[in-house]
Amino acid sequence: MLKVLFFARVRETLDCAQLELPWSEQVARLDALQDSLCAQHGARWREVLEEDNMIRAVNQVVVQGDCALADGDEVAFFPPVTGG
Amino acid sequence: MLKVLFFARVRETLDCAQLELPWSEQVARLDALQDSLCAQHGARWREVLEEDNMIRAVNQVVVQGDCALADGDEVAFFPPVTGG
Amino acid sequence: MGAARTSVLVQEAEFDVAALQRGLLRGDAAEGAVATFTGYVRCDNEQRSVSSMRLEHYPGMTESSIEQILDEACRRWPLLATSVVHRVGLLQPGDPVVWVGAASAHREAAFEACEFIMDYLKTRAPFWKKETGPAGEHWVAPRSSDDARARRWRGGVA
Amino acid sequence: MGAARTSVLVQEAEFDVAALQRGLLRGDAAEGAVATFTGYVRCDNEQRSVSSMRLEHYPGMTESSIEQILDEACRRWPLLATSVVHRVGLLQPGDPVVWVGAASAHREAAFEACEFIMDYLKTRAPFWKKETGPAGEHWVAPRSSDDARARRWRGGVA
Numbered sequence: 001m002l003k004v005l006f007f008a009r010v011r012e013t014l015d016c017a018q019l020e021l022p023w024s025e026q027v028a029r030l031d032a033l034q035d036s037l038c039a040q041h042g043a044r045w046r047e048v049l050e051e052d053n054m055i056r057a058v059n060q061v062v063v064q065g066d067c068a069l070a071d072g073d074e075v076a077f078f079p080p081v082t083g084g
Numbered sequence: 085m086l087k088v089l090f091f092a093r094v095r096e097t098l099d100c101a102q103l104e105l106p107w108s109e110q111v112a113r114l115d116a117l118q119d120s121l122c123a124q125h126g127a128r129w130r131e132v133l134e135e136d137n138m139i140r141a142v143n144q145v146v147v148q149g150d151c152a153l154a155d156g157d158e159v160a161f162f163p164p165v166t167g168g
Numbered sequence: 169m170g171a172a173r174t175s176v177l178v179q180e181a182e183f184d185v186a187a188l189q190r191g192l193l194r195g196d197a198a199e200g201a202v203a204t205f206t207g208y209v210r211c212d213n214e215q216r217s218v219s220s221m222r223l224e225h226y227p228g229m230t231e232s233s234i235e236q237i238l239d240e241a242c243r244r245w246p247l248l249a250t251s252v253v254h255r256v257g258l259l260q261p262g263d264p265v266v267w268v269g270a271a272s273a274h275r276e277a278a279f280e281a282c283e284f285i286m287d288y289l290k291t292r293a294p295f296w297k298k299e300t301g302p303a304g305e306h307w308v309a310p311r312s313s314d315d316a317r318a319r320r321w322r323g324g325v326a
Numbered sequence: 327m328g329a330a331r332t333s334v335l336v337q338e339a340e341f342d343v344a345a346l347q348r349g350l351l352r353g354d355a356a357e358g359a360v361a362t363f364t365g366y367v368r369c370d371n372e373q374r375s376v377s378s379m380r381l382e383h384y385p386g387m388t389e390s391s392i393e394q395i396l397d398e399a400c401r402r403w404p405l406l407a408t409s410v411v412h413r414v415g416l417l418q419p420g421d422p423v424v425w426v427g428a429a430s431a432h433r434e435a436a437f438e439a440c441e442f443i444m445d446y447l448k449t450r451a452p453f454w455k456k457e458t459g460p461a462g463e464h465w466v467a468p469r470s471s472d473d474a475r476a477r478r479w480r481g482g483v484a
Contacts, residue, residue, distance in 0.1 A: 007226055007296060008296035057226075057229060060226070060228055060232055060233075062292075076226060078226065078296070080309075081291065081295055081296060081310070082290075082295065082296050082297045082309070083225070083295025084207055084290035092382050092465060141384075141452075144387035144391075145387075160387070162384065165448075165451060165452050166448075166465075167381065167383070167424070167451050167452075167453025167454070168423070168444060168447040168451070168453070186343050186344035189364065197420035198368065198369060201363070202364045202366070203361070203440075204362045204363075205360070205361050205437070206360045207358060207433065208351075208355065208359070209355065210355055211355035261355035262351070262354075262355035273368065275365065275441075278363070279363070279437070279444075282361075283433075286433060317434070
C-alpha cells in the first residue's frame with residue numbers, strides 16, 4: 001500500500017487530504033505515482049501537481065527529483081511552507 | 085566647583101570615590117585638571133590616571149583627548165567597561 | 169559540556185515565554201547567554217488586513233524537520249540547549265505563533281543559532297498559514313526574502 | 327508607525343522576562359517579531375571559578391548612555407519598541423544580569439537591533455564587574471572580542 005497526503009492549498013484545490021493505493025510496479029517510483037494520480041483524476045490534478053514549486057516528500061523527507069517507492073511508503077504533496 | 089568621580093578599579097586603587105575642587109584657570113581644561121590631581125596626590129595617582137586605557141568623561145559623556153572644563157562640570161575617570 | 173538538550177513542541181495552546189526560557193537552563197550556571205525569538209500574528213500582512221489566521225501542518229514531519237534544524241544548529245554552534253514551540257490551529261492578531269530559544273556560554277552562539285533556527289523554520293518546516301480578512305480567505309505566499317535569509321547559512325557558520 | 331518606545335531600567339532586583347516582553351507590545355498587533363537576549367552570571371569565566379559577582383555602575387551616565395544606544399538602534403532599524411534592564415549590586419552564578427528586547431514588524435530588524443544593543447552595552451555603558459572566587463576578588467577585564475563585535479556596526483546596518 002502507498003499512502004498519499006496533500007496539504008494546504010493543494011489539499012483544498014484537489015479536495016483531497018489523503019488517499020491510499022496498492023503498491024505495484026506501475027507506481028514504484030515517485031514520478032510514476034504522480035503520473036498515475038493525474039491520469040486517474042484528470043487535468044485539474046495534473047495542473048496542480050505539476051506546478052513548478054510543488055514540494056514532494058517521501059516518508060516525511062523532502063525529495064528533489066524522482067526516487068523509488070517501496071510498499072508502505074508515505075508520499076506527500078504540498079506547496080512552499082509559510083510557518084514561523 | 086568641579087566634581088571628580090572615580091569608578092571600579094580606579095576608585096579602589098586611588099581609595100577615592102569622589103572629590104570636589106574649586107574651578108580656576110589652572111583646571112580649566114581636562115588635561116590640566118588631571119595634572120593638578122597627580123601633582124597633588126603623588127606618583128600612584130599619576131601612574132593610574134595616565135594608564136593607556138583610562139576613560140575620561142565630562143558631564144557623563146566620554147571624551148577623547150583634551151577639552152575645556154567649566155565651573156560646575158562633573159569629570160569621571162574609569163577603566164574600560166565590562167557590563168552586559 | 170555534553171550533548172546540547174533540544175526540545176520541540178507543536179501545539180494549539182498558548183505558551184509561557186518565562187517557563188520556556190527557564191527550561192533552557194541546566195541549573196549549573198553554565199549558560200551566560202540566552203537568545204530568544206517570538207513571532208506574532210500581525211494585524212496586517214503585506215498590506216492586507218488580517219482578522220484571523222489558521223495554521224496547518226504535517227504531523228510527524230513537522231516535529232522531525234524541526235529536530236533536524238535543531239541538530240544542525242547544535243553541530244554549528246556550541247549550544248547548551250535549544251528549543252522550539254510552534255502553534256497550529258486558529259490564531260488571532262497579537263497571538264504568539266512561534267518561540268525559539270538558544271542557550272550558550274557566550275552570546276555570539278546564542279544569537280546566531282536563534283536566527284539560523286528561525287530562518288530554517290520559515291523555509292523547511294511544513295507549516296502553512298491561511299489568513300482571513302475583509303477579502304476572505306487567503307493562503308499566505310512564501311516570501312522570497314525568507315529564502316534569501318535561509319541561503320545565508322549555506323556556507324557554514326556566518 | 328510613530329516613534330519607537332524605549333525603556334531603560336537599572337536595578338538591583340531580579341526581573342521578569344515575560345512581563346518585560348509584554349511591555350514591548352503596543353496592543354495593536356503591529357509587532358510580528360520580538361527578539362530578546364538575557365545575560366546570566368556564569369559559574370566560571372575564562373577558566374576562573376566564580377562564586378559571586380558585584381556590578382558597579384555610574385548612576386546617571388549609565389541610563390543616558392543606554393538611552394543613546396537605544397536611540398541609535400531606532401535610527402538604524404524600523405523598531406516599534408526596545409527595552410533594556412541591567413542589574414547592579416551583588417549577584418550569584420545563574421542570576422540574570424541583563425535583558426534586551428526589540429520589537430518590530432519583521433524579524434530581521436528585531437534580531438539585528440537586539441544584537442547591536444548588546445554589543446554596544448558591552449562596550450559603552452559604564453558598568454564594571456568584580457568577581458569573587460577561590461583566588462579572591464578580581465575586576466573583570468574587557469574582552470577584545472567584545473570590541474571587535476561592536477566595531478562590526480560602525481559602517482551602518484550590517
